Amino acid sequence: QKEVEQNSGPLSVPEGAIASLNCTYSDRGSQSFFWYRQYSGKSPELIMFIYSNGDKEDGRFTAQLNKASQYVSLLIRDSQPSDSATYLCAVTDLMDSSYKLIFGSGTRLLVRP
Amino acid sequence: DADVTQTPRNRITKTGKRIMLECSQTKGHDRMYWYRQDPGLGLRLIYYSFDVKDINKGEISDGYSVSRQAQAKFSLSLESAIPNQTALYFCATSEAGPSSGNTIYFGEGSWLTVV
Numbered sequence: 721q722k723e724v725e726q727n728s729g730p731l732s733v734p735e736g737a738i739a740s741l742n743c744t745y746s747d748r749g750s751q752s753f754f755w756y757r758q759y760s761g762k763s764p765e766l767i768m769f770i771y772s773n774g775d776k777e778d779g780r781f782t783a784q785l786n787k788a789s790q791y792v793s794l795l796i797r798d799s800q801p802s803d804s805a806t807y808l809c810a811v812t813d814l815m816d817s818s819y820k821l822i823f824g825s826g827t828r829l830l831v832r833p
Numbered sequence: 834d835a836d837v838t839q840t841p842r843n844r845i846t847k848t849g850k851r852i853m854l855e856c857s858q859t860k861g862h863d864r865m866y867w868y869r870q871d872p873g874l875g876l877r878l879i880y881y882s883f884d885v886k887d888i889n890k891g892e893i894s895d896g897y898s899v900s901r902q903a904q905a906k907f908s909l910s911l912e913s914a915i916p917n918q919t920a921l922y923f924c925a926t927s928e929a930g931p932s933s934g935n936t937i938y939f940g941e942g943s944w945l946t947v948v
Contacts, residue, residue, distance in 0.1 A: 825873055
């Protein structure tokens with residue numbers, strides 16, 4: 721059973737700080753990693769995806785992947801109150817032709833004004 | 834208008850009743866999915882379909898069935914609803930597998946309560 725683990729939070733940071741969200745996964749065959757943001761009562765929306773070890777930056781967001789440690793993180797720089805949401809980590813396995821996404825349970829982020 | 838539309842958005846039904854959740858999309862995607870979300874458990878895949886003639890079970894298909902009526906339509910049925918099927922249900926679409934980088938687009942969600 722493939723698993724994706726996230727701390728449920730809430731992670732509370734002051735406005736302008738860096739928020740660091742973490743995710744671990746159990747299947748070493750996982751090759752694609754996704755971060756979704758979900759506001760309360762709304763549908764998830766993709767923030768970014770990463771395939772290769774290292775960092776990938778998109779605006780205020782940076783995804784970091786370490787396949788040896790089976791660890792993926794999302795950094796949010798200059799956090800804003802509008803970033804307050806639940807962040808879902810998801811992984812998939814290229815060897816699984818169904819391309820099923822396995823989601824973590826999410827980390828709730830609270831950015832204090 | 835939303836690209837992925839779910840109906841109904843909210844429904845309260847009684848135990849043992851049959852309920853259908855409908856999904857339609859205007860994105861032209863071949864792949865469609867049904868997910869369930871419970872507090873603390875994240876999103877879990879119920880069924881997925883890669884084209885009109887392709888239906889596949891996900892992690893938690895027991896108690897559910899689906900129908901892919903057309904490329905744009907994918908419905909989820911609970912033949913005999915039970916209270917532990919109370920959850921938020923999401924329909925989703927993608928152009929190709931998410932591992933290729935193509936985004937999964939979610940509908941607005943359908944809140945289902947079984948009493």
